[in-house]
Amino acid sequence: MRIAVIGAGIAGLVAARDLSDAGHEVVVFEKSRGMGGRMAARRSEGGAVVDHGLPVLDVPRDGVLAGYVVELATDDLVEVDAPGQPVPGRSTEGAPQLAWASGMTRLPKALAHGLEVVTDTRVAAIRADGEMLEVAQDQGNTLGTYDWVIVTAPGAQAADLLDHSPRGAVRAADLRAVPYDLAVMVLAGVAVEPPEWFAHRPLTGPITYVTSETAKERAPVDGVASFVVRLDPDVSERLMEASDAAVLAEALPALAKVLGKPAATPAWTQVKRWRYSTARDRLDQQVMNPEGTRVLVAGDAVAAGPRMEDVAATGQWAARRILDS
Numbered sequence: 426m427r428i429a430v431i432g433a434g435i436a437g438l439v440a441a442r443d444l445s446d447a448g449h450e451v452v453v454f455e456k457s458r459g460m461g462g463r464m465a466a467r468r469s470e471g472g473a474v475v476d477h478g479l480p481v482l483d484v485p486r487d488g489v490l491a492g493y494v495v496e497l498a499t500d501d502l503v504e505v506d507a508p509g510q511p512v513p514g515r516s517t518e519g520a521p522q523l524a525w526a527s528g529m530t531r532l533p534k535a536l537a538h539g540l541e542v543v544t545d546t547r548v549a550a551i552r553a554d555g556e557m558l559e560v561a562q563d564q565g566n567t568l569g570t571y572d573w574v575i576v577t578a579p580g581a582q583a584a585d586l587l588d589h590s591p592r593g594a595v596r597a598a599d600l601r602a603v604p605y606d607l608a609v610m611v612l613a614g615v616a617v618e619p620p621e622w623f624a625h626r627p628l629t630g631p632i633t634y635v636t637s638e639t640a641k642e643r644a645p646v647d648g649v650a651s652f653v654v655r656l657d658p659d660v661s662e663r664l665m666e667a668s669d670a671a672v673l674a675e676a677l678p679a680l681a682k683v684l685g686k687p688a689a690t691p692a693w694t695q696v697k698r699w700r701y702s703t704a705r706d707r708l709d710q711q712v713m714n715p716e717g718t719r720v721l722v723a724g725d726a727v728a729a730g731p732r733m734e735d736v737a738a739t740g741q742w743a744a745r746r747i748l749d750s
């Protein structure tokens with residue numbers, strides 16, 4: 426069978442991997458340049474690797490993710506066990522918190538290895554074409570016809586795709602209503618002795634948390650340690666369209682306070698905005714994929730819970746639905 430997967434985040438790559446391993450012809454379409462979606466890393470101006478999406482991966486033992494990590498991505502794996510407060514969203518108590526020294530994209534890249542992934546390609550429409558499904562790009566260019574399509578974009582973006590797809594409109598309305606927190610992130614390199622903690626959550630101020638990237642076995646570059654600041658959802662909403670200067674004016678004094686270095690001017694900074702960071706509520710994947718539909722929805726909007734383990738399981742579920750058909 427020919428299957429198109431839309432989105433190279435964890436849900437899409439798990440689905441694609443399982444289907445490809447079972448011998449099916451799978452193509453993954455990804456609108457951005459890289460793998461991982463919100464499991465994201467970039468290199469700072471100072472040369473440091475910084476994770477600006479999911480800060481750390483909770484991996485329950487014997488779960489879906491543990492299998493892929495052990496099979497595909499154990500080199501440069503780091504168990505982040507520095508003292509300090511857990512990052513919010515951590516809901517798998519007792520599960521190891523994992524990261525990779527080379528960046529959180531290490532696992533998605535490993536999952537994508539050997540798969541056909543077409544990057545820089547935004548899918549705009551899924552249409553019926555006889556017995557098949559046609560996937561098309563913004564400009565209307567066809568990206569081929571498939572027996573099945575799996576959509577893994579965040580709720581509202583998935584809705585845009587389902588709007589005109591066969592049996593999609595009703596599901597699109599539900600997906601569009603899935604609420605997400607916005608997240609404005611500030612990445613900063615500061616010439617300080619790296620703290621002992623990995624994550625710090627101030628009780629007051631505009632910050633949800635600060636993470637110290639040094640705790641992921643990323644040594645300071647030229648004495649400059651890297652930090653990621655996540656602004657709280659209300660502040661993020663207010664600053665979503667603001668200039669970088671306005672974001673930094675709010676975030677940097679709060680970071681300096683956390684670091685106990687009021688006079689420390691960062692060596693470098695970057696601002697990243699996520700319109701969809703974490704889903705505050707989710708839909709039932711079974712209900713959202715009624716029998717008979719060949720346009721399946723996976724990803725965090727239909728996960729059973731907030732954990733990455735649940736997100737990965739939605740990819741596995743979609744693959745199994747196709748394999749059992």
Ligand SMILES: Cc1cc2nc3c(=O)[nH]c(=O)nc-3n(C[C@H](O)[C@H](O)[C@H](O)COP(=O)(O)OP(=O)(O)OC[C@H]3O[C@@H](n4cnc5c(N)ncnc54)[C@H](O)[C@@H]3O)c2cc1C
Nearest residue numbers: 432434435436456462463478514547548578702724725733
């Ligand atoms: C800052 C931040 C912190 C977070 N912290 C936590 C945490 O502590 N704990 C936790 O459990 N979760 C956390 N999350 C959420 C977690 O990262 C997500 O739930 C998870 O990564 C979602 O994976 P996914 O595969 O469903 O979607 P994504 O990773 O979003 O993948 C979807 C992919 O689809 C692509 N795409 C979208 N539309 C199209 C299109 N039309 N055509 C082609 N490609 C398209 C996107 O570019 C993206 O790569 C955090 C997220 C962020 C941003």
